[in-house]
Amino acid sequence: MKKQQQVTIKDIALEVGMSVSSVSRALSDHPHISEETKLKVKNAAEKLGYRYNALAAALRSSRSKTIGLIVPRISMSFQAAVITAIQNKLHTYGYNLMIFQSNESPELEKTLIKLLMATQVEGLIVSTTLYTKDYSVFDKTAVGGVPVVFYDRVPIDKACHKIVGDEFSGGYQVTRHLLEQGCTRIAHISGPLSCSIYLQRLNGYKDALNEFQIPYDESLVFFHELNKENTLQSCETLFKNKQAPDAVFACNDTAALAVLEFARENGISVPKDLKVSGYANDSRTEISRPEITSVEQFPHLMGEGVAKLIMDLIHNQDNQRSFLSLTTPVELIKRTSTLSEQPS
């Protein structure tokens, strides 16, 4: 009487006087079972309080109906939105999602891969840490052949299935917009270049500068984790420069907010003396005063795409030799923090 014995299909079989195989088939609506018996079996199951054991099924059929996901942290609103989209979409396929957080640690990330593989996930979805450099842990052999899909933060210089926002375009659009507002000394506060998204945005930034024939100035560009402290630090050095910048393109909204704070504390007027743009368009951008120009990434779109792709890969495990890459659109949202004339 320690643990109440689980009710199994065996019990049902006994109850209705049939074999376990028929019961199994009846419960899963196998076409070879008559409607009549199906009903009988299902009623008995209900009556006995039967609970399906997905573990046993997964073991036997080696289909766990589970996808693993590793993400730096779920508290970033963009990530939360993507994950939710993925999860909802996967549910429509009858698949569950196992969510793990790497907390930006490549070591933990590695451990989590092992963990997920041990739980026999049928697919793996990953947005890497800022510092992931060794992608071999995601190799087909390393993950036992299960399909891997990356999104947002993806391996650099390595063929893989991936869905990314159009980071280059985002970086380009922000920069171009600032240039069009008349800015010429545009600072760029970026994350580490070991992370794909920052690399791409930097390229977009450079491209726009180039187009406007403004030389790339290293003293205006910073690379570090984009939290408040680091960003304030960068502002500090930035404004110690002989020549102050007239715009800052920060690579996320947290950093943009920090720039605003710095400006406020140092009597720099935004957008008049300094224009500021963020990235990711999180909800804080429109609460801030001034409202912050940012780039919408359509996380829902990305999430749906990721879910579809991984399901595709699972269902056609055959000769998958080529890699699929999808780029989702981005949209520059212009707000007061970068606009010369105030809109009415």
Added chain:
Amino acid sequence: MKKQQQVTIKDIALEVGMSVSSVSRALSDHPHISEETKLKVKNAAEKLGYRYNALAAALRSSRSKTIGLIVPRISMSFQAAVITAIQNKLHTYGYNLMIFQSNESPELEKTLIKLLMATQVEGLIVSTTLYTKDYSVFDKTAVGGVPVVFYDRVPIDKACHKIVGDEFSGGYQVTRHLLEQGCTRIAHISGPLSCSIYLQRLNGYKDALNEFQIPYDESLVFFHELNKENTLQSCETLFKNKQAPDAVFACNDTAALAVLEFARENGISVPKDLKVSGYANDSRTEISRPEITSVEQFPHLMGEGVAKLIMDLIHNQDNQRSFLSLTTPVELIKRTSTLSEQPS
């Protein structure tokens, strides 16, 4: 050659010329196995590319090492923080967390419980939807005897294991603070009372009013999902009143922000003419101008508590007849949105 055959302990046994049982024990550091053989086995495992099959182990031992969690949505920053704390803590116990979102739908919530039970979770952690009224789905029998711990949003009038913030105190402190600022017509924008937290906060609100001998005025109190649209609506009716309120105690920060927006659009000066408080202290409260008074709930503390409690319950499955309830502290964070005199 369809799917590359998995390497099992059987293969290892063959490799090192031992029985599977010894291999199994060696891998799990069983004390009856000599260090020497353990090493040999582990090396062989490494060499063959062995991957532990947690499914098989879970089935056999009926210990899945997995806890299920059902939460309305992970995109609420408070929830994300609690979940992260829970997950990290559980990892230290060697347990995994399976996260599902009920999306505020009691039906989906019910489905998810079934799903989690099917995956043989050893425990269940729940923060209910706003509208969950039928708690029988969480009954010991309904969940096959696995322990259930509620947090934040918990069943009303039903004994259960739970960890909640001190909502009553939070509601009381906010209201008292507003009263002390000289407010007398304090509106209260609350969530539906089917949800424990709002019920408690309302009680705190009433208690403070009572203490200041201000009668409870129904026309100042609203119950609805706390999104922007609903809140604006409530403000509309609120300010159509013959006598306008001089303060609004909104039950979350999204609602408080909406109130600020309404005030701004209608030329109502905050905090001069109207004081506004939120709840949950999400990051937007200090970005908003004016900054918004709110209540910190210490999600990390709550998460750790939840994880510890569920592990306790799992480890002492024996005669658990009594229910444990823990209340975590809250702290009123006073900001400009409710302060009469501006701090320097």
Added chain:
DNA sequence: TATGTATCTGCAATCGTTTGCAGACGAAAG
């Protein structure tokens, strides 16, 4: 030599499903 003890290892059943194959049955066709 027999016995005891400590340490290590193996046998085989078991967890709850799924599934290939074969069998049973009745009806229709020859």
Added chain:
DNA sequence: CTTTCGTCTGCAAACGATTGCAGATACATA
């Protein structure tokens, strides 16, 4: 009456680990 077919059902072997129990080995002791 046999044959054939279609429809439904059952047998029994998996899936990959864990674990109670018994057995083996080595060594010391009686």
